[in-house]
Amino acid sequence: xxxxEDKMDQLDRYLEGNMTEAEKQLFExxxxxxxxxxxxxxxHKLLIETIESAAMKDTLSQVMAQQRDKGKAGVRSINRTWxxxxxxxxxxxxAFFFLGPFSGGGNLYExxxxxxxxxxTTMSTESNLRFTEAMVQYKQGEYRSAxxxxxxxxxxxxxxxxxxxxxxxxxxxxxxxxxxxxxxNQISTDSRLFGEKAQWYRALALLxxxxxxxxxxxxxxxxxxxxxxxxxxANTLLEKL
Amino acid sequence: MAILTMNxxxxxxxxxxxxxxKRNDSKALDALYQMSFGQVKQWMMQxxxxxxxxEDIFQDAVLAVWKNVKEGKYEKxxxxxxxxxxxxxxxxRWYENLKSARVKYNTKLDxxxxxxxxxxxxxxxxxxxxxxxxxxxxxxxxxxxxxxLQFYYYxxxxxxxxxxQMGYTxxxxxxxxxxxxxxxxxxxxx
Numbered sequence: 001x002x003x004x005e006d007k008m009d010q011l012d013r014y015l016e017g018n019m020t021e022a023e024k025q026l027f028e029x030x031x032x033x034x035x036x037x038x039x040x041x042x043x044h045k046l047l048i049e050t051i052e053s054a055a056m057k058d059t060l061s062q063v064m065a066q067q068r069d070k071g072k073a074g075v076r077s078i079n080r081t082w083x084x085x086x087x088x089x090x091x092x093x094x095a096f097f098f099l100g101p102f103s104g105g106g107n108l109y110e111x112x113x114x115x116x117x118x119x120x121t122t123m124s125t126e127s128n129l130r131f132t133e134a135m136v137q138y139k140q141g142e143y144r145s146a147x148x149x150x151x152x153x154x155x156x157x158x159x160x161x162x163x164x165x166x167x168x169x170x171x172x173x174x175x176x177x178x179x180x181x182x183x184x185n186q187i188s189t190d191s192r193l194f195g196e197k198a199q200w201y202r203a204l205a206l207l208x209x210x211x212x213x214x215x216x217x218x219x220x221x222x223x224x225x226x227x228x229x230x231x232x233x234a235n236t237l238l239e240k241l
Numbered sequence: 242m243a244i245l246t247m248n249x250x251x252x253x254x255x256x257x258x259x260x261x262x263k264r265n266d267s268k269a270l271d272a273l274y275q276m277s278f279g280q281v282k283q284w285m286m287q288x289x290x291x292x293x294x295x296e297d298i299f300q301d302a303v304l305a306v307w308k309n310v311k312e313g314k315y316e317k318x319x320x321x322x323x324x325x326x327x328x329x330x331x332x333x334r335w336y337e338n339l340k341s342a343r344v345k346y347n348t349k350l351d352x353x354x355x356x357x358x359x360x361x362x363x364x365x366x367x368x369x370x371x372x373x374x375x376x377x378x379x380x381x382x383x384x385x386x387x388x389x390l391q392f393y394y395y396x397x398x399x400x401x402x403x404x405x406q407m408g409y410t411x412x413x414x415x416x417x418x419x420x421x422x423x424x425x426x427x428x429x430x431x
Binding site: 004005008043044046047048049050051052053054055056058059060061062063064067068 | 278299300307371379380391395425426
């Protein structure tokens, strides 16, 4: 008399194709005559289907989450059209900035936002070659690839205000303002190069994210400091909110 | 394990992909995603969908297609490329979704749907519902049972290796596997 475990073992070996030819023939002839065995096989298949379906759904969720993160980090290549569009968007933003805010229509964040022009990339030493490359991509409006590079550099230099700042701008360009606000918030207000800039762009990112209440609070902080380099802009923007 | 080290480049043809899906290889899912998701997302965005909608629909569709591949039903759809088939399934699912939500969709979508071979599409919808049902059922099991059953039936890991990994003797691993299958059977009967 076979134990229940052994019976299940036999079903497994049949489904896995691990039976010898003779064994298989015997099993299949029994299947024809033994309805109990047929039911057992059917039940067993249902259980396996359950396990595989559940695991497959979980695996797919994981795969998609990973791919999504990779996409955010810019590993996925972007096509030339996209770059061209991004570049023209940058030019448009620039034009709005110089022509002054247009009235009506578009939202305030779009009126006030233009990406930071970036840092000079002419002088590069071996050690910051990668940063230079990233900066070149940034300036060309290739924010996805730039971001991927900046993120890599971040691993070696987690506290760099420069990296925090430009990653923040990239995320704004990629329409992920909540990430930008989070990054800008980590930059110390004392940072000579980026402290005040980060405060301003954080306010814009909050606006982009439709978080008007926090944006106003952030702008108020800037407006309260008469010598803040974005003092005037913060004031005029506050009036419109 | 050979399956784990196989890289994406191995998935060059539909036949490779189908074999991969049959083996439950996550790299095949990866390849499918890279091949099709962008296209699906773009189309969804043009048809009242959000990025989240695109992800939901795509996930549903991949699972349904995977099931059809597993059950040999896909191969019967002779000469339809896997990516084409997957895209059609996504379109159909989204179309159904819009219809049931009574969202205003453009008539362009209507005419597009006319071209799709809707034969077997209702079965597809049933397949994705079925996966969701089986998924929640399986997750009612305890962690140990889920692990041992996934290792054996999903990852096709030999029992000896599972025993080693989970700290069982060969015999107790076999007993555990049996016990967990019985539990799962109970869940189905409830």
